[in-house]
Amino acid sequence: xxxxxxxxxxxxxxxxxxxxxxxxxxxxxxxxxxxxxxxxxxxxxxxxxxxxxxxxxxxxxxxxxxxxxxxxxxxxxxxxxxxxxxxxxxxxxxxxxxxxxxxxxxxxxxxxxxxxxxxxxxxxxxxxxxxxxxxxxxxxxxxxxxxxxxxxxxxxxxxxxxxxxxxxxxxxxxxxxxxxxxxxxxxxxxxxxxxxxxxxxx
Amino acid sequence: xxxxxxxxxxxxxxxxxxxxxxxxxxxxxxxxxxxxxxxxxxxxxxxxxxxxxxxxxxxxxxxxxxxxxxxxxxxxxxxxxxxxxxxxxxxxxxxxxxxxxxxxxxxxxxxxxxxxxxxxxxxxx
Numbered sequence: 281x282x283x284x285x286x287x288x289x290x291x292x293x294x295x296x297x298x299x300x301x302x303x304x305x306x307x308x309x310x311x312x313x314x315x316x317x318x319x320x321x322x323x324x325x326x327x328x329x330x331x332x333x334x335x336x337x338x339x340x341x342x343x344x345x346x347x348x349x350x351x352x353x354x355x356x357x358x359x360x361x362x363x364x365x366x367x368x369x370x371x372x373x374x375x376x377x378x379x380x381x382x383x384x385x386x387x388x389x390x391x392x393x394x395x396x397x398x399x400x401x402x403x404x405x406x407x408x409x410x411x412x413x414x415x416x417x418x419x420x421x422x423x424x425x426x427x428x429x430x431x432x433x434x435x436x437x438x439x440x441x442x443x444x445x446x447x448x449x450x451x452x453x454x455x456x457x458x459x460x461x462x463x464x465x466x467x468x469x470x471x472x473x474x475x476x477x478x479x480x481x482x
Numbered sequence: 483x484x485x486x487x488x489x490x491x492x493x494x495x496x497x498x499x500x501x502x503x504x505x506x507x508x509x510x511x512x513x514x515x516x517x518x519x520x521x522x523x524x525x526x527x528x529x530x531x532x533x534x535x536x537x538x539x540x541x542x543x544x545x546x547x548x549x550x551x552x553x554x555x556x557x558x559x560x561x562x563x564x565x566x567x568x569x570x571x572x573x574x575x576x577x578x579x580x581x582x583x584x585x586x587x588x589x590x591x592x593x594x595x596x597x598x599x600x601x602x603x604x605x606x607x
Contacts, residue, residue: 306542310487434552467602471545472595
């Protein structure tokens with residue numbers, strides 16, 4: 281992990297920005313409805329973590345107060361074009377592991393396929409815990425390591441390849457959420473036990 | 483829409499099954515050692531998952547292709563490798579078998595998905 285960070289680990293996301301919307305079209309087609317329903321629970325000032333090219337922006341009403349963050353400058357450039365007409369949306373380039381926001385700044389947090397890519401997920405989640413107001417909730421759409429006996433080793437093997445150009449497939453995000461101090465209040469399987477929705481509370 | 487997604491899943495499953503038989507038939511020949519043919523078949527068969535992943539990213543997800551594809555291509559690759567090595571079945575006889583395996587695996591995964599889908603009891607994470 282440290283090795284990837286030293287080599288500007290986010291460079292792979294800068295490179296992927298141009299084809300990101302196409303590569304994720306299937307995810308939005310198949311899981312878009314689930315995401316929209318889940319993210320509609322977010323209230324007040326919401327931190328949208330790893331906003332990427334802004335694929336998730338349509339899941340929020342135009343007047344929702346959003347702060348979208350991402351590590352990739354190229355991704356944010358594309359997302360900015362999708363923010364037209366969204367007066368209450370701000371985009372900021374920042375690393376989720378070292379957020380520049382004050383403690384207890386946000387009412388809600390939303391993540392979408394984020395913690396498969398953050399090099400130190402527990403540190404990133406600890407930062408989210410810090411900036412979330414007490415009683416605030418975090419809504420997550422994440423793919424995680426499967427517990428199916430024949431899938432788990434395959435996901436470990438695939439991760440050796442995928443981590444060089446994209447996400448890691450074997451993250452234990454549910455456990456990481458607990459390690460960061462959150463209370464897990466809901467967990468829903470939406471495809472096998474690999475694609476999940478989480479609700480966590482500070 | 484749901485029906486269309488399912489249709490895409492089954493088309494991709496059949497594609498992966500047939501492609502794995504085709505790949506194995508290009509390399510493995512009759513008279514090969516059975517065990518070598520089985521492992522080479524398994525490895526070559528699994529390569530068929532990658533084009534399926536690439537071609538399908540606009541309409542489906544890797545999560546729908548990978549688990550199903552790995553099983554289909556592993557089984558069909560192994561069977562094709564052994565059958566060709568033994569001279570038991572011709573390639574044209576293996577294609578319908580691959581289609582049957584693909585549809586069966588896809589159906590089994592769909593049933594399993596239905597079983598897992600929904601709220602997970604807290605504390606199981």
